[in-house]
Amino acid sequence: MPTWLMLALLAILILMPVALILISAFSSSTPRPGSIGLSGLTLENFKILSSHQSVTALTNSLVVATSASVLAMFIGGTLAFLAARTNIWGKAVIYFIGIAPMFLPSLVGALAWSLLAGPATGYLNLLTRGIGLGNLFNVYTMPGLIFVLALYYAPYAFLLIHGAMTLMNPDLEEAASVHGGSLGKILSTVTFPLVTPAILGSGVLIFALTMENFPVAQMIGTPGQIETLPTFIYRLMNSAPARGNEAAAVAVVLTVVLIAVTAIQQRVVMKRNFTTVSGKGMKPRMMDIGKLRGVGLAFALGYFALAIVLPVVALLLASLQSSPYVSNLSQLFGEDALSFWSLFQTLQSATFLDAARNSVMVAVCVAVLGAALAFYLSYIVYRTKTPGRKSLEFVAMLPLAIPAIVMGLGLLWTWLVLPLPVYGTIVVLIIAFIAIYLPQGYRGMSASILQVDKDLEDSAVLLGSTRARAVSYVTLPLMKTGVMSTVLLLLMLAMRELSAALFLFTSNTRLLAIVVFDNYDNGALRSAASTSLLYILVILALVVLAKAFGARATNGEAR
Amino acid sequence: MKVTLENIDLKYGDTYAVKGVNAEIEDGHSLVLLGKSGCGKTSTMRCIAGLETPVRGRITIGDQVVFDSEKNINIPSHKRNVGMVFQSYAVWPHRTIFENVAFPLQMKNLGKKEITDRVDEALHLVGLDGFQKRGASLLSGGQMQRVALARSLVMRPSVLLLDEPLSNLDARLRDRLRIELRALQQKLNLTCVYVTHDQGEALALADRIALMQNGKLAQVGSPGDIYENPASASIADFLGVTNIFPVLKNGHPGTYKMAEHRLELTTVDYTLDGDAIKACIRPEDVIVSGQRPDADSNNWAGEVSVASYQGSNVRYLIELDGGPAIEALVSRRDGPPAGKGNRVWVTASPSDIQILPAEVA
Incomplete structure (x- = not known):
């Protein structure tokens, strides 16, 4: 495939949605079949930005994202330090705790926490009321929103910081020790400064992710009347008639903030890329933290309880309880209070089965096709001298800075306008997810292609093989782990994605995430809970399957 | 086969990596491209392999033109x-040694029997009999080198390119393989192009050496030529001449004056003039003695500031009175070594002092 064809592909996948958002923001009509919606330039749409609602939404977004990233970094960083560099008990368990919440979509986490700490009926409130303390919890608040986001984004900080801490050359610390540094001094003058880029990088990443997060904001924030930019865009699009042009204007603002943040992140990562990795086999030093081991372990277990155990218990209770309304915990222990009826009901329902099939199909296609596209792209960028390869890379990385909900809007308009009959089919969802996760796929693939010395492939060509044969005989087999990990990463991301699908699904192409979201939106909590449980099981099954094919679950990061 | 490079220009972006390179390698001969890193030697070799595409020039292997910018042949x-043979060897770690070496023959669609026979023969040549079944990731550096060599030899190449073939090996293995490589090249009458930055390696492996600086050929000649008559002071420096002093003509025929000191040098060669000329003296040509020698010129007194015992030799750094520090390499046969702080006399024969331009014009 020549480069211009690749460029054309990326233009349709990524540039056109972006362009349509921009056009709509400056136009008085939205794109529709036969028209890209450019009917007279206007700045009218941007008036909405000065409204009280937008200012509040922007402020809320900034406050929530900043606080959630600080909290997530604290949780993730502490766990990473414990798992990578101390003599705490059960390091493998700590590591598992650090990444496990990744397998729980934030949508499901938000649902579980609204079941747990909803103002009147949350299980935790039932508990405190039962022991005479009254209602203590209300998750539908700013702190509640920040807390839930931090819980489910801490694993990103954990992965990045853990990686930096394990790759650190122990000589650097030993040198400090030999020259008279105490443990505290070593930590403050060598260890932490060396992982600063990873800490800052993860901070900015989590800021961007929480800023654009839609499901948690919608499920926790909206009932508490806390609007963020993504939920504001969603509300504008869902009002009748849809206010697409104004939504586009808000989307442009959100995107500009994220582009600025992403640019800072790239800067930080580029400028302060300390090389701490050396070729020889390394074993990082383990620090004796003495009595703090107990505190550390309690911290990890506490996090695990809040992020996984309590939410899963809540989902179980909600899907097993026979009466939809429980006002007192003792009701749950009565006869026939719990039954598997609802869970079986869900498991057999056409809605669930269709959605599960759609989700798996979309995720598998996105993983395979997305990985193939990402491989081809990385190959062009890193293995050829094609002119314009840097601009290919730029376009491929662009979706990183564009919120999924905005990309979803742009893709909706793109496939309305393009004369291909994919709108309303499952294909459009596959295309959309490939587009928004191209940066993750591309990063995974290029990291892996860079690890395979180019000489290995060139030598096959000199020895008489064609380039394609050399790639399949040498390069791809050597990249096996990296390729499989990228496939798994894309599979996971596609399984979890809600925001980008919001504007693209139809009643025939609902995904599991959509079903959970719809059920919640309609107040069908029991059904939402049981679907969520099964949703988690499907995800786990896919992960186990992919790992059996040789993927590593923790290679790379999500959005 | 004979290999010819004509007017090769190679560009990376806007900068020339190789400029105007002309070279001819006779059938069965070896050419060593010698130079510092970044001088364009590896790029030149990669042009022959077809891994880089020059912007101009023609490359011929045997009778076949493999690249011609004017006729659009590539x-x-x-x-x-x-x-x-790549510097990293590029032995495929996920394949066995047999699979590695058999690859070029499989690409030619040869029969199973012939492939097995030729692989065995190639492995025998490099001294790896019986290694066929081993996985390539378990080999030592020297063995990887041999596998890479066998993999190239088995295809009976028109020309064999070796990129820093010995640089990843330890010193003793390097010395042994250097001789083995030279013997193999002469035995198989192979046309070879080596790339190296190590002058000792270049002298040992080459029929001819092409010295490269800044993407251009600075000097081409036999190892003896290059070693005895470097074309410039910077080439002399690269070849291990450590005593290089800027000099000026001072009016007395047959002598130069050091530009930064008041010492005079008597030389045989007295043609060069200008402000970018240098006197070059090999450390092994510097004679050190305890008493004033009876030579009439180039007699300097000085004090030993560093004496470094190297087994067969002693290397001295001597501060000349009113002059620069000069390095001398003295055989241990020439008496007990002088120590730090000893007063000594230093002399050099006028014929051992070369007056050279700083750079090749």
Whole structure:
């Protein structure tokens, strides 16, 4: 495939949605079949930005994202330090705790926490009321929103910081020790400064992710009347008639903030890329933290309880309880209070089965096709001298800075306008997810292609093989782990994605995430809970399957 | 086969990596491209392999023009029948040694029997009999080198390219393989192009050496030529001449004056003039003695500031009175070594002092 064809592909996948958002923001009509919606330039749409609602939404977004990233970094960083560099008990368990919440979509986490700490009926409130303390919890608040986001984004900080801490050359610390540094001094003058880029990088990443997060904001924030930019865009699009042009204007603002943040992140990562990795086999030093081991372990277990155990218990209770309304915990222990009826009901329902099939199909296609596209792209960028390869890379990385909900809007308009009959089919969802996760796929693939010395492939060509044969005989087999990990990463991301699908699904192409979201939106909590449980099981099954094919679950990061 | 490079220009972006390179390698001869890193030697070699595309010039292997910018000829790498041993060896770690070495023959669709026989023969040549079944990731550096060599030899290449073939090996293995490589090249009458930055390696492996600086050929000649008569002071420096002093003509025929000191040098060669000329004296040509020698010129007194015992030799750094520090390499046969702080006399024969331009014009 020549480069211009690749460029054309990326233009349709990524540039056109972006362009349509921009056009709509400056136009008085939205794109529709036969028209890209450019009917007279206007700045009218941007008036909405000065409204009280937008200012509040922007402020809320900034406050929530900043606080959630600080909290997530604290949780993730502490766990990473414990798992990578101390003599705490059960390091493998700590590591598992650090990444496990990744397998729980934030949508499901938000649902579980609204079941747990909803103002009147949350299980935790039932508990405190039962022991005479009254209602203590209300998750539908700013702190509640920040807390839930931090819980489910801490694993990103954990992965990045853990990686930096394990790759650190122990000589650097030993040198400090030999020259008279105490443990505290070593930590403050060598260890932490060396992982600063990873800490800052993860901070900015989590800021961007929480800023654009839609499901948690919608499920926790909206009932508490806390609007963020993504939920504001969603509300504008869902009002009748849809206010697409104004939504586009808000989307442009959100995107500009994220582009600025992403640019800072790239800067930080580029400028302060300390090389701490050396070729020889390394074993990082383990620090004796003495009595703090107990505190550390309690911290990890506490996090695990809040992020996984309590939410899963809540989902179980909600899907097993026979009466939809429980006002007192003792009701749950009565006869026939719990039954598997609802869970079986869900498991057999056409809605669930269709959605599960759609989700798996979309995720598998996105993983395979997305990985193939990402491989081809990385190959062009890193293995050829094609002119314009840097601009290919730029376009491929662009979706990183564009919120999924905005990309979803742009893709909706793109496939309305393009004369291909994919709108309303499952294909459009596959295309959309490939587009928004191209940066993750591309990063995974290029990291892996860079690890395979180019000489290995060139030598096959000199020895008489064609380039394609050399790639399949040498390069791809050597990249096996990296390729499989990228496939798994894309599979996971596609399984979890809600925001980008919001504007693209139809009643025939609902995904599991959509079903959970719809059920919640309609107040069908029991059904939402049981679907969520099964949703988690499907995800786990896919992960186990992919790992059996040789993927590593923790290679790379999500959005 | 004979290999010819004519007017090769190679660009990376806007900068020339190789400029105007002309070279001819006779059938069965070896050419060593010698130079510092970044001088364009590896790029030149990669042009022969077809891994880089020059912007100008012509490359011929045997009777076949493999690249000609004017006629738009550019034969792809896999059809040039060029063998190459990469600096990293590029032995495929996920394949066995047999699979590695058999690869070029499989690409030619040869029969099973012939492949097995030729692989055995190639492995025998490099001294790896019986290694066929081993996985390539378990080999030592020297063995990887041999596998890479066998993999190229088995295809009976028109020309064999070797990129820093010995640089990843330890010193003793390097010395041994250097001799083995030279013997193999002469035995098989192979046309070889080596790239190296190590002058000792270049002298040992080459029929001819092409010295490269800044993308251009600075000097081409036999190892003896290059070693005895470097074309410039910077080439002399690269070849291990450590005593290089800027000099000026001072009016007395037959002598130069050091530019930064008041010492005079008597030389045989008295043609060069200008402000960018240098006197070059090999450390092994510097004679050190305890008493004033009876030579009439180039007699300098000084004090030993560093004496470094190297087994067969002693290397001295001597501060000349009113002059620069000069390095001397003295055989241990020439008496007990002088120590730090000893007063000594230093002399050099006028014929051992070369007056050279700083750079090749």
